[in-house]
Amino acid sequence: MARIGIIGSAGRMGQALADAIAAAGQELAGGVDKGGDVAALAAQSDVLVDFSAPAALEGNLDAAMAAGVPIVVGTTGLEERHHWLCDNAAGQIAVLQTGNTSLGVTLLAHLVREAASRLGEDWDIEISETHHRMKVDAPSGTALLLGEAAAAGRGLDLAGHSARGRDGVTGARQSGEIGFASLRGGSVAGDHTVHFLGADERISLTHLAENRTIFAKGAVRAAQWLVGKPAGRYRMGEVLDL
Ligand SMILES: NC(=O)C1=CN([C@@H]2O[C@H](COP(=O)(O)OP(=O)(O)OC[C@H]3O[C@@H](n4cnc5c(N)ncnc54)[C@H](OP(=O)(O)O)[C@@H]3O)[C@@H](O)[C@H]2O)C=CC1
Numbered sequence: 001m002a003r004i005g006i007i008g009s010a011g012r013m014g015q016a017l018a019d020a021i022a023a024a025g026q027e028l029a030g031g032v033d034k035g036g037d038v039a040a041l042a043a044q045s046d047v048l049v050d051f052s053a054p055a056a057l058e059g060n061l062d063a064a065m066a067a068g069v070p071i072v073v074g075t076t077g078l079e080e081r082h083h084w085l086c087d088n089a090a091g092q093i094a095v096l097q098t099g100n101t102s103l104g105v106t107l108l109a110h111l112v113r114e115a116a117s118r119l120g121e122d123w124d125i126e127i128s129e130t131h132h133r134m135k136v137d138a139p140s141g142t143a144l145l146l147g148e149a150a151a152a153g154r155g156l157d158l159a160g161h162s163a164r165g166r167d168g169v170t171g172a173r174q175s176g177e178i179g180f181a182s183l184r185g186g187s188v189a190g191d192h193t194v195h196f197l198g199a200d201e202r203i204s205l206t207h208l209a210e211n212r213t214i215f216a217k218g219a220v221r222a223a224q225w226l227v228g229k230p231a232g233r234y235r236m237g238e239v240l241d242l
């Protein structure tokens with residue numbers, strides 16, 4: 001049985017995660033929120049799961065490294081420097097960072113990569129996502145991971161080929177770009193569609209999250225899987241054997 005510590009425990013995901021830990025027969029080591037003692041939590045945990053805020057990431061990784069415990073980073077809105085911090089921590093502990101811990105999205109990313117590699121570059125790729133009104137970051141972490149999968153399938157680097165926040169006279173679509181569009185409202189747990197738009201035909205690959213349980217269950221699986229792993233950066237696909 002793994003003792004799992006939750007960072008962001010009072011939040012929507014933190015609460016869903018506590019339920020999933022109990023349902024999986026694992027032990028809740030405790031939880032922290034803003035201003036909480038993450039070092040003390042790390043010391044009493046076998047693994048940490050972070051669903052909080054990007055500003056907390058550096059301190060959370062430092063606490064995990066000091067205690068020598070692995071960490072699942074589910075927080076989104078991460079920038080390049082946050083990915084660098086994860087890479088750096090992965091030199092000392094096991095780190096699994098993902099914008100989506102669900103089985104469905106992890107499989108979808110494989111399908112997107114495959115479709116992007118097989119469809120010619122005359123097929124445009126656009127990613128749309130819809131989330132509840134309280135979500136603070138856009139595009140979603142999931143949209144970005146699907147964009148990375150599409151870019152990998154095309155042999156491109158996403159940073160150099162993404163179109164985010166089109167507005168005004170944008171000019172015609174650039175060939176090879178991967179576009180993102182975000183909708184916010186209501187209580188939507190998380191909908192994502194990757195659109196492949198060709199001449200006279202289209203393919204849409206969609207994942208619809210009906211509630212947060214799917215993310216929480218995946219996070220518990222990832223946490224259990226990470227305990228005892230050597231230092232390194234791991235992917236959700238490895239946890240789910242996809
Ligand atoms: N990877 C995945 O599969 C998923 C990722 N997410 C991501 O998880 C994150 C949390 O989402 P959600 O639960 O909906 O958000 P909430 O706003 O409901 O919860 C965030 C929690 O984090 C806490 N928090 C904020 N800052 C810190 C800090 N510095 N240290 C410790 N805790 C802190 C907040 O505490 P306080 O209120 O005191 O500020 C709050 O309890 C988001 O980035 C979201 O996109 C969400 C779903 C799935």
Ligand SMILES: O=C(O)C1=N[C@H](C(=O)O)C[C@H](O)C1
Nearest residue numbers: 076099135140141142189190
């Ligand atoms: O904030 C959320 O709610 C979600 N965040 C993640 C993201 O940014 O993709 C995962 C899921 O879509 C829900």
